[in-house]
Amino acid sequence: IAVAPERSCEEKTLKCNYPQCKTMIAGDETCRKPSYDIRNYYGAKQVKGKGYLPLGPRLDSWTSFQKIQSDPNFAIKPSSQRQFAFNAVFSKDTNEGRAELAKVIEDQRNETSLPIFTSIADKWARDANSPRTAQLSTDKYMNLVLDSVFTLAPAGHNPQCYRMFEAVEAGSIPVLVKKDMATNYVRDLTTHYVNKCRDPLHHWKDAPILVLDSWNDVFPAIERLMEDKEKLDEMQTNVIVWYEKYMRKVVGEFEEFMLGSYMNEITAPRMATAIDPCDDIVLFVSDVTLGLERQLNNYITAAILATFMNKAMVVLDAPQELMCQGEEDEKDYPLAFSSIVKSPTWLTRECPIPCQATHKYSDWDEFRQSQSDTESPVTLCANDDASSSNVFVVGGDETRVYFEKYFKNVMEGASSSVSYEWAVRAGADPKEADVFSKLKGRDMYDYIGALLVRSNVLRLQPQIKDDTNIHIKKFIYRKLYIKTSHDAIHVHRGEDIQADTGAKRYIDNYLEGHEYNNEATQTSTLNYIPLLHYMRHYHDVKCSEHIREIFIATDDPTEVEKEMTELGPQRGHAVDFNNCHNIHFTVSKVENILGASDCAHQYAKTIASISDFIVARTADTFVAEFNSDWGRLIRLFRLVLNEEGGVLSNMGKLGPAHRLVLSQRESAGANPSPVLLKDTKVAWGSMRPPSLL
Secondary structure (H helix, E strand, C coil): CEEEECCCCCHHHHHHHCCCCCEEEECCCCCCCCCCCEECCCCCCCCCCCEECCCCCCHHHHHHHHHHHCCCCCCCCCHHHCCEEEEEEEECCCCHHHHHHHHHHHHHHHHCCCCEEEEEECCCCCCCCCCCCCCCCHHHHHHHHHCEEEEECCCCCCCCCHHHHHHHHCCCEEEEEHHHHCCCCCCCCCCCCCCCCCCCCHHHCCCCCEEECCHHHHHHHHHHHCCCHHHHHHHHHHHHHHHHHHHHHHHHHHHHHHHHHHHHHHHHHHHHCCCCCCCEEEEEECCCCCCHHHHHHHHHHHHHHHHHHCCEEEEECCCHHHCCCCCHHHCCCCCCHHHHEECCHHHHCCCCCCCCCCCCHHHHHHHHHHCCCCCCCEEEEECCCCCEEEEEEECCCHHHHHHHHHHHHHHHCCCHHHHHHHHHHCCCCHHHHHHHCCCCHHHHHHHHHHHHHHCCCCEECHHHHHHHHHHHHHHHHCCCCCCCCCEEEEECCCHHHHHCHHHHHHHHHHHHHCCCEECCCCEECCCCCCHHHHHHHHHHCCCEEEEEEEEEEECCHHHHHHHHCCCCCEECCEEEECCCEEEEEEECCCCCCCCCCHHHHHHHHHHHHHHHHHHHHCCCCEEECCCCHHHHHHHHCCEEECHHHCCCCCCCCCCHHHCHHHHHHHHCCCCCCCEEECCEEECCCCCCCCCCC
8 A cells, every 4th residue: 555645645646656556545634635545534435446444543642542551450441430521622723613612611611510621722733742732742632531431522624533533442432413423514614615525424323422413512411421320331332342343344344445456456367268267166165073273274275275276266064053953043153164254255256156956065075075085076067057167175184185195296396487376366466476486395385375364365254253352352351461462372182182193192202201100000190291391482581570471272271270370489460480480371261151052152162262363373472383273273374474575564563583484594594584474482293384284
């Protein structure tokens, strides 16, 4: 995205300088420049067919807010516990409505007992933190908003203003007037031009905020509301919940706009050459005998095969009755694979499930299993319109078998032109595709994996996204002592790891070497690697008196919590580990608040597992092993393309601690890695996952 502040650079100039970028205008409050691809002030006509990002808080206010949030004791106060009924912080010169509001406050403030705070400047100033302005500093302003039940948000040049976003982020309820919510907003100023932003608060019309008939109602309306403290807290909760859904929805739509247009641009020339992209297709048949983590790994493996073969890929779900048991009214939980993962259109090419009239799930699943040891699990079937589809059927663990036995050598031996086209189909730009075409082995698979992750190959459906966000906030982030940063450890145990001969051999050797044997029976008292071994990586980390937050994702929470108490003495909120680190642990658990049915329990497990994945993926440091499907999947999603390959990281700036792959290669005198892995430590077993996933 090439961004231009208003008045600084014309759209055609940006397009000339950055021909492969979308253009964005920032600060066009009156919608006078409609030609840009993306804007942050909404106008019904101007955003049609284009991208829109919400205005959000001002950067200086957001910086102050983040500083306040860094306090370990920080928490959003309930409305009922806030000092001020409302705050009014604005300048009068950007809209006549503001001058009217200032007069209302001046005339009525002495007639009310409401505790209010006002800071009204005559003129707007760009830098609120300058000592030469009459405006409130952003530190004082954000602390004020955090302690105010309501925040007055009068329209400026545009009804959409930073203050609305700053208020909700701080748990304060914005207050507007109906005139500012009107579809046809006309700027009411002494200047003579009309604001062309039609329906500027389109997205806020269903927001549970306070909308007054006029500013004359501000005191009586808020006085009535302040009488019911319980109602105030309910209003606050409703606003926060609405805002989170709104932001996810709008940002999701923006991602769809960016990714959809980009993938269409790079795939359209290739798709246009095919008679029908749905005639030759990969069908991913979900295998309900496998856990979600294994299915996700197989799905990404299948996507890699599909992009290599230049085929569309669609998902066939198992019937609900195969996934859980219970009465009909107990089965209304989104457990089907497509109810969890939203396959991108660049992968599906909007193809339907092939041959639906003649082939049901049981037919495709039977064919999948019968072909698991063949080189090419392909069948020809007839569609409803009398056309035929050539269908490559995968879904279970045979997906990985196909890769290892039949595709690996072909992929690694592919010509540079074939590899180039493969990378383009996965979302690479020309420079990235050129880098990829020269890669072999592990680098090649990491690179294609990072491309697919960036192209949203694994995107959650809205309900899953909403429920995982609720789970993370309610059952994980609320328990974190340090909320601004965390490490994560994935402690993998259970029957599946015992069935893995390689993992079992490593565990047995470890336990024998560390004397975990029962003297009487000469057998091990454990069948897993203890938490203490995962913690050995912190021996190399500089000691600190500050608390370090570690989130533990595990399938054995009870035993892990017991082992935590054996790591060192408890000191306040933290464990004193090795007389060097003060560590606060948070352990994941399946919290089933939905009901006792099998379907409810399965869904609760799904949400908990995905929540663990999200928290571990974003950790500063991740400690795991690659025998587990979750460990391999999280590693994949911590990969980013090296900027030297022409790509900016989508995970933020990577510091020295994060350049694990790069530093290993440089220390060996090799060329820099084309892929960077955010700081990831291997707890035990193989230092790298299998060649693909």
